[in-house]
Every structure is written in C-alpha cells, then in structure tokens.
Amino acid sequence: MKTELQIPSDLKFLTVVERWLLDCLELELGDSVDWPRQSSRLRLALVEAYSNVVRHAHKEQSQIPILLRLELKNRDLALEIWDVGNGYDLDTYSAPVPERKQEGGYxxxxxxxxxxxxxxxxxxxxxxxxxxxxxxLPETVS
Structure with a gap:
C-alpha cells in the first residue's frame, strides 16, 4: 500500500495527520497489530517530525505544504515527511544532556x-x- 497526504504547515492539522496515518494502517492490517501500543509510538514519532517541520523548517508559514508519504510492504512501514525549509545539518547535532535542562534537541x-x-x-x-x-509492525501476540 502506498498513499500520500499534502497538508498545510499548521499544528491545528496535527490530529488530521495522526488519524490519516493510523486509519491507513488499520485499514490494511486490521486487528493483527497491537494498536494501543503501536499507535502510541507511531503517533509520538509523527508528532515530533510534523511539529518540527511546522516550527523550524517552515517557520509557522501555513501556506507552505508538507508532503507525507506512507508505504506499507507486508508489515514494514516507511513514512516520509517532505519539507521545503533550509534543512538541518545533522553533523551539527549533539544529543541533549538532561542534567543541563536543555529545552530543545530531543x-x-x-x-x-x-x-x-x-x-x-x-x-x-x-x-x-x-x-x-x-x-x-509486529503481529499481535495471542
């Protein structure tokens, strides 16, 4: 299964983005997945990615669309989040140190x-x- 969604860069669409992802996956995989557990981790990863694009890449400019592409082969999920911002140089990334009470970078x-x-x-x-x-996405263990 392959599908995509183009949506404004606005956090008010976050619920729409989450529902799109989870509904597409549930339609394909049905009850064969432990959805309470898997949806929590997928939702958190998606929220982090989408909100970073809105806040940092597109700098709250809602007229710039974000493109989401979802591909599911068997149980292997690939989700792409496309933006037109300046980008982020991962070579400059250093993992946050919790003791420093750093606000960003997580x-x-x-x-x-x-x-x-x-x-x-x-x-x-x-x-x-x-x-x-x-x-x-592992199968539900009976």
Whole structure:
C-alpha cells in the first residue's frame, strides 16, 4: 500500500495527520497489530517530525505544504515527511544532556528510539528535505 497526504504547515492539522496515518494502517492490517501500543509510538514519532517541520523548517508559514508519504510492504512501514525549509545539518547535532535542562534537541533522539531506522536527506533533487521513518509492525501476540 502506498498513499500520500499534502497538508498545510499548521499544528491545528496535527490530529488530521495522526488519524490519516493510523486509519491507513488499520485499514490494511486490521486487528493483527497491537494498536494501543503501536499507535502510541507511531503517533509520538509523527508528532515530533510534523511539529518540527511546522516550527523550524517552515517557520509557522501555513501556506507552505508538507508532503507525507506512507508505504506499507507486508508489515514494514516507511513514512516520509517532505519539507521545503533550509534543512538541518545533522553533523551539527549533539544529543541533549538532561542534567543541563536543555529545552530543545530531543526530537531526533525520540524518533531514533521509537523507530527502527531514521534517515534525513537535505535538498533532495535540489528542492526538498526528506525525513524518513521506518519500522516493522509486529503481529499481535495471542
């Protein structure tokens, strides 16, 4: 299954984005997934990615759309979040140290812990940045 959603860069659409992702997956996989557990981690990773684009890449400019692409092969999920911002140089990223009570910088860490694989590409084809989140959705254990 492949599908995509283009949506404004506005946090008021966050619930729409979450429902789109979870509804698409539930339609494909039905009751074969532990949705209470899996939806929590998928929702948190998606919220972090989407809100970072809205706040940092597009700087609250709602007229700039965000493109979300979802692909599901068997139980392997790949979610791409495309933006047209300046991008973020991961070479400059250093993980936050909680003792320093740092306010930002936790997003990358959160996404890496929740997903099996996280990739970020700057200026794909000279146009957009792509954050790709990948994971496997295990079958419900009876």
């Amino acid at each position: 997003g990358w860490l959160i996404m890496k812990r929740l997903m099996d694989k996280v990739e970020y590409q700057l200026q794909v084809n000279g146009e957009r940045n792509c954050l790709k989140l990948q994971t496997n």
